[in-house]
Amino acid sequence: MVTTAQKAPEHSLTITDNRTGKTIVVPIERNSIPATALKKLARKQDAQQGDKLEDEVEGGLRVYDPGFMNTAVVQSRITFIDGEKGILRHRGYPIEQLAEKSSFLETAYLLLYGELPTKSQYTLFSNEVLHHTFVHRDLQEIMGSFRHDAHPMAMLESAFAALGAYAPEANPSLVGQNIYTNARTSEASLQLMDKQIFRLLGKAITVAAMAYRMRMGRQFVKPPAGLSYTESFLYMMDHLNEGSSYRPHPTIVKALDTLFLLHADHEMNASCAAVLQVGSTLVDPYSAIAAGCAALYGPLHGGANEAVVRMLVSIGSVENVPAFIEKVKRKEAVLSGFGHRIYRSTDPRSTIIRKVAEDIFAITGRDPLLDTALALRDAALSDPYFKERRLYPNVDFFSGLIYRALGFPTDYFPILFALPRIAGWLAHWRQMMLSPQGVKIWRPRQVYVGEGERAYVPLKERKERKVERGAEPSVVNHPTSTRVFLARESKL
Structure with a gap:
């Protein structure tokens, strides 16, 4: 320097x-x-x-960069986004081409290994992933222990954390901290890493389907044989009778596979950063993926498409759109499904999803909310208030309507975001483990603005003082029985 x-x-x-x-x-x-x-x-x-x-x-x-507004934490070869021009590419391939010609599992291969697979490579990869769809019987009992009204994301997050307990040979805390970073030079370590990737991708659709079956009060379904990745997922969700020849509708399979592909990766978003932050400690990948689920569980991330549907339901009809637009401009309501942290023009995925929505509605019938959504989109795009702020529909604006048309419960929508995103998380995790520079634990700095050194004052000598809101514990209202118990205990 x-x-x-x-x-x-x-x-x-x-x-x-x-x-x-x-x-x-x-x-x-x-x-x-x-x-x-x-x-x-x-x-x-x-x-x-x-x-x-x-x-x-x-x-x-x-x-000092709150929220990482302009801080790069990795060098990556996986996904490129130009938010100003509305460009999204995976390993150089435009998302539009992949959505038209590829499949989710092929795109997952591309994200993980850098190139589109040959026929033999894809056969090996897909066979390995679908071979690892079964889960341990004990994990079924864990999933079955949740309340029927538990949030599906809470179940998914817990399932991935538990899965690591069934692969002790893959836990660096048990067999050595460098079992994955050694993959740069060790063939055995590379095989161990890829086996966990096969397991996570394969078991993801099984535990996601189990979360749905719990939500609906149905028995779990064993993974099928001979079906594609997305077909297998839909089969485990919807199959009802032993011995039946049920297969998911091909148009629905194609639509959901395209949605999975569109959600597979989006570079360094909150959940991906969470996976890499946790993964930088060299913990097992199951724990890192559970951390990604926890991050995506947040309403500012994975809950956006759910928020869109709730917003449209609250608007009610096309006639109410102008009044809602005015409420948004007065900051009395939130416009969900518009704008993006990265995209300052059209989200390229939203255009593709609009076509997928039409394919689904041709089967399920037109959702009345679609008319409200289209009227809201047109009103926002023609209003100077939103045009000046460059607020355009994003990937969440239509995806929630598709999931609703397919009959998914609203609180299940984040699962349908998390499930395909696991491929992207694993691609970034694998890239980090194989980095020639090695893995450095992520340890951000802070700017300390608190008190300087102070002398301890004994409890009896402390004086009452005015306390700012939030600077002391809140008084919590307990049930009457609890208050009576606490009062009785205080007298003993």
Whole structure:
């Protein structure tokens, strides 16, 4: 790194610290700079300039970036997004081409291994995944122990956490912390890694179907033989009678497979980052995937399509759309299904999903909510308020309507998001484990803004003081019986 006045390279950034006059030259590679370069901008602590011990100025500058608005944490070859132009590519292939010509499982292979598979490679991969759809009998008992009205995502999250207990040979805490990072050079470790990927992809559709069957109060169904990945999932959800020749409708299979493909990966979103954050500790992949499910469970992430349907139901009809639009502009209501953290133009997936919706409605009948959705879309796209803010329909706007038409319970929608996203999570996890630079545990820094050093005051000497809201425990209302019990205990 150049720190003198010599001529800086063209692809670099020259930074002068006006506090000290020190200048550093930071290399720019692929339009990014290493954040650690700013550690060179250190100086002696100076109380006269307002420095506090907790500011750690002698350790150099830190980058403060709430919500990771402009911080890259990995170098990746998997997915590229240009939010300004509405571009989404997996390993260089446009999402439009994949949605038209590929399948979910083939796209999963592409995400994981970098290239579209040959016929023999795809046969091997699909056979391995579908061979690992069965789950241990004890896991069925775990799933069966949930209440019938438990949220399906709570069941899915728990199932993945439990699955790791049935693969002790795949647990770094039991057999050695480097069993996956050794895959860079060890064939046995590489095989162990890929076996867990086959297991996770295969068992995912089984536990997801079990969560649905629990929700509907039905017995679990064994994984079928001879069906495709998406067919197998629908079969385990809907099959009712032993010995019947039931097969899911091919149009529904194709539509759901396309939806799975569209949701397979979206680079460094909250759930993917959660998988990699947890995975950077070298924990087993089952635990990392459970962490991804927990992140996607949040309504700001995986619950968006569910929110769209609830919003449309609350609007009620086309006639109520103008009034709802005005409520949104007055910030009295939330417009779900519009806008995206990355896309500042049309979400390319939303255009594809619109076509899928028509295919489904041709079978199930037109959902009355579709007219409301279309009127809402047209009203928002023609209103200057939303145009100025560049709010366009995203992938969640129509997907919820499709799931609703297919009869999925609303609280099951996040499962249909999480299930295909496992392929993307595993692709990023595998990439991290195989990184030539090794795996570094993710440990973000903070900017401390709290109190400086204080002396402890004994309890009897502390005085009452005005407390800000949220700075003390809340008073919780307990059932009467509990209050009586607590009162009685306090007298003993």
